[in-house]
Amino acid sequence: MIRVLIVEDSATVRQCLREALTPAAGFEIVGEATDGAEAVELCRRLRPDVITMDVVLPVMTGLAATEQIMALAPTPILVVCSADRRELFTTYDALAAGAVDVLEKPRGDASDDTWAQRLRTAVKVVSRIRVVTRRLPVPPPAPAAVAAPAAAAIRAVVVGASTGGPGAIVRLLRALPPGFAVPVLYVQHLAANESFAQAFTGWLAEQTGHLVGYARGGEALSSLGGRVTMAPPDLHLLMRGGHLHLSAAPPRHSCRPSVDTLFESAAADLGRQAAGCLLTGMGRDGAGGLLAMRRAGAVTFAQDAASCVVYGMPREAAALGAAEESLPPEQIGARLAAMAGAAATGSGEGRVAWRIPS
Known part of the structure; x- marks a missing residue:
């Protein structure tokens, strides 16, 4: 069983996630969080194999929760978001902070027919990734000067x-x-x-x-x-x-x-x-x-x-x-x-x- 923590404040989307990630398909939902602070606490306590993370959350955003989780209890995170442009910008911020992959939420159209299978595939792939603690980046040392004798121009x-x-x-x-x-x-x-x-x-x-x-x-x-x-x-x-x-x-x-x-x-x-x-x-x-x-x-x-x-x-x-x-x-x-x-x-x-x- 792949142990999954669902982080989502929408009851409708939580239900979609719940119905897709069934024990029969090889998943165990170990917890559900409706805000970012709760997500951090449940991750620390439950140690899931994978987290599905919304980025627009009350109390603490999904981005902030991702940053804290990757610093305190590194866990593979699949961001599940809408196609709204600003939300996608935050999603890519979360990927830069250590989240592993992204999947669009159900749209309410014909594409939803394959959404559950795409979610299960994404969670399985993400579960195999070994993530590491994400610390604040250290600025690289100033590069040494590089001589430039006659050579082919880089195009x-x-x-x-x-x-x-x-x-x-x-x-x-x-x-x-x-x-x-x-x-x-x-x-x-x-x-x-x-x-x-x-x-x-x-x-x-x-x-x-x-x-x-x-x-x-x-x-x-x-x-x-x-x-x-x-x-x-x-x-x-x-x-x-x-x-x-x-x-x-x-x-x-x-x-x-x-x-x-x-x-x-x-x-x-x-x-x-x-x-x-x-x-x-x-x-x-x-x-x-x-x-x-x-x-x-x-x-x-x-x-x-x-x-x-x-x-x-x-x-x-x-x-x-x-x-x-x-x-x-x-x-x-x-x-x-x-x-x-x-x-x-x-x-x-x-x-x-x-x-x-x-």
Whole structure:
């Protein structure tokens, strides 16, 4: 039995959760809380395997409850929220604070027919994740100066992440200066939900101060300096001939968009004129692609085990020898910023933003 604590102030939604998570399906509901303070206390006392967490709660918000739980009694948390934009912003704050995944509440339409099964699947997946205590982040040391002798100009930074990615990418992007002129292409495994997707780009821009948007396909890479460009939900993102392309090709490692697809295209199209960063996530998507990038001469980073929500994808990359360095996200960002140096202060099209040693 997977022991579940339900945190939800709506009696109707609590009933939906209760009916879906039955003993016959392999779940035991060990408690129910209707506010954040009660959730923290019940988590401390009952030690559930998984918490389903609403974010809009009386007394103490779901975000505050998540922060306290992850600091005092780390427990895998599945956020169950509505598609309201502001609520989704708070949801992504909770993911950055240590919650593992998110599921939309029942809508009252045909999509509800599969909601109970999607909830059960999500709870089972979340229950297998080993979470760690979340402490206040420690600022990374100031990066050492990086010499920049003649070398190939870096034309793109490519980043991939899955579970735990929202918090990790925020930490990486905050370490990049506002004038960082290299295009950042980013694959994040997210639910193929338009409301969730649009809220994520807005939230990420608000958290980091960088321009963030989804790829449309056809953009010249040289026109994307100073921007974070994401793979749209349920489409692969790749580069070909210096332009972005979108593809509905079959999923890879059960993922679309796939990190491997982006990384392999970067290796083929840019070679040593790229940097690859593989962040926290379950599975192995991105590990082979990061190896292809390293073999092509690109700079490659993987997130280190201690800072990952799930040390799956980066571990696979490390096992393959795909990553030159394994670092926390803020230190990866600091390394990129140090490499950029003074040249990362412009944003003009086609600008050579930074260089790496031969």
